[in-house]
Amino acid sequence: MLAIYWVTTVVFFAYLLVFRRCFDFLSVYTIFLVLFSLPVLFGVVFDPYLRVFNNYTDDGFVFLYYIPYFLALVAIFAKDILSRRRQPVASGVGLQDEVLLFLCMIFSIVGFLMYLHTYLSVSSKSEFVNSIGIVSVVYTVIIPFFAIYSFLAKKRIYFAVFLFITFLMFLMGSRRAFAIFFVALFLAAYCGHRFRLRLLFKVSLAMIFLLLIVILGKSFYSYIYAYGMAGVTIWFDALSLDQVLVGAEFMATSAIAHSVYINDYSLDFDVLLLSLYNILPVPTPEGGGASIFNDHFQPDLFPGIRYGMAYNPWAEAYSIGRYVGVFLYSVGIISVLLLCEYGFIRSASAFWKATYLILGVYFLVWVHRNSLGSQLAYIRNFIYPIISFSVFAGLFLLYMRSFRAGCKNAQND
Template sequence: MSFAILIIALLCLFLTNRKFGTFSFPFAGACSFLIYSVPAILGLSAEFYYSGQTKYFVSAQAGATGIVLLAWCGFALVVIAYKQLAYRQCEPLLSNNNYSDQMKIATVLSFLGLGYLIVTGGLFFFTNARDEQLNDFATLLWRWFVLIGFAAAIVENNRRYQVAMLFLIAIIFLRGDRTIPAIAGALYVVLYFRFFGEAGGFFKKISRPKFIISVILLSTTIFIGKPIYLSVKEGDISILRYALADDPLSNIVMAAEPFGTFNHISSVMNLNIDINFFDFISSILANLTIVPSFFGLNTNLYNETITSAIPYSLSYGIAGNYWAHAWAVGGYLGVILFSLIYPISLIFCDRYLVDKNGRVRLSLAVIGALTAIYVHRNGLDNFLSFVRQICVAAFIVYVIHIISRARNSNYGYLRL
């Protein structure tokens, strides 16, 4: 099965590159899916462990590998069925300063958010432990204001605003959040090269210095980002040295997230975790509310279910797994359904980016990057909570834009 996964994955990489382009969300999604499929291909899994216990690899269960294979089959089915497309670049709509306004508004909101965190947590709030930091709804929205501003700055090709947003992304990273920098890296690769990159073959595209630097920074964030920000928080460079000491490749591989998230599939199967369908629907629909917790609704049902089912106490987060959630909800049928939803979402975001010119274009680009990079380490319910936060942040930017336009002109109809 491992060889079959590799063959289908390479086929999907070829087809997504051919149909949508190298710098597209479907291709980025196929690349990240392949990275998170490495444990299944190698036949290795990293089991959940007690605090202080040495982390080790075990042989992957055939059932877990089979689920990944089924997921790739669903992904391939959608990509093969989709019509052939000719690669073309995006052309930003600049006539009404749409992206310039979004960029400025999101930047102001981002720095207001930074001020809020400094006031509530001190000037060096980002050096506090993650469980000691403020994580209210305003702080959650702050992260997405930063990414929306960054996306607008890329499309506007405004270097000053890009640097300002990168400064805030660096602070978010030092707080202990590797997700936002990873999404920012994917955003930059897709948006910059989609709007301003030159045409050419695959190898010509990936040999560009900006692309290589982006990939190196993105890989560094994913694989050794944690020891980097922990070294900064503790003021102790030995944490990073330890991660790279002796056998750095072995240490990095052992700590790599895909091996831990892959273990979710085996755990769900071994623990016979079965999420009631109506509870699942409730956790999904709860994301239609702005603040689900205010109404007593749960959008993290999968993670809470598997954490409570593990027969020993854990002192660390275990993230999630999109395919394990699918299995817990609907078995093989659930995996098939989730495997169709994933590429269709990527294609929708990519097509909107290329074919449309409205203001939701950038927020959908952020959602596309989020889907490509982040969905594999989450249950669908928790993943949609991030989509909800992006939508709320984008709506706030949009409303402020309407108000500012109304105060300065008779600008009425706003094209979506």
């Protein structure tokens, strides 16, 4: 089974590197799928207690990972064969876009200055997040969105401001905003255009370099919180493989799936239904929260782990529906990605193109370390703030037009 996994992986990357094709959401999703299954490819599983890798020999566990991978490859090849070439529609920019970008830039700058003193006075990321509350959620979501929005709208000043804030957010501990922005920027620039990946050698190296920054960022900013700028030197002196493993969640999440598989761990279908509550604007108490899967498996399978572990979608799907659950979950993710890509390519609005793009990035990158509940919570935290900002900008624009018309009528009278 492992040999088949290796052969198809080699074929997939050869296909990307050699043939001239449109780079798309599914390609990036599959690359991250391979990334998060690297331990499985090498026949090892991470031990979160001893922080070492142990060998395994069970083909059934490999098959658990191979189902989403095989379906992704089938979807890519079928899409390349059956679909017509579609160039992205040019982004349209109207007055409401200008108002929305301007208002969000003002909000972002003022909000950042208001909470800068909080960041300088705390000693950990969790303390900082608790201090600023919902602002942390909103910032993490809207800043990469409006950075991509301004990029698609070709508004360089806004783009520079949001890019600068994204970088500052990374230094303050938000790896998610940093990673989402750069993956979305790559897709915004190249999705729908035909090229050979090997012709973008410099871009590929840049993406690998950014991945390393994200991986090492987790340990880096913990030193910054604890020691200030002196933490940079201390971090370099303490740099080790263990720090890489701390930040490389894709190396550790396979431990969850492996434990679920070998222990034949199962959950009721109600867990899946309760997870759906997390898409609501204000989740009800009956929903069980975004961490409902973690609340079940970690006390049962990893009782000695005191920190919150990341999730594994295939472990959750397997625990609820075994291989059929993994199959259905995979089909659902691929379907969402195809819809998001279609919306991104066909939409003429910069706002909607950015919306489809960021939604797609959440499903092609972050889904690999999420459960259904946490994934829907991320989507909820993205959709509702963006809708709120858009409605506010539209109402503000209507007010300004009404005010201007009233002034004009008063002058005529």
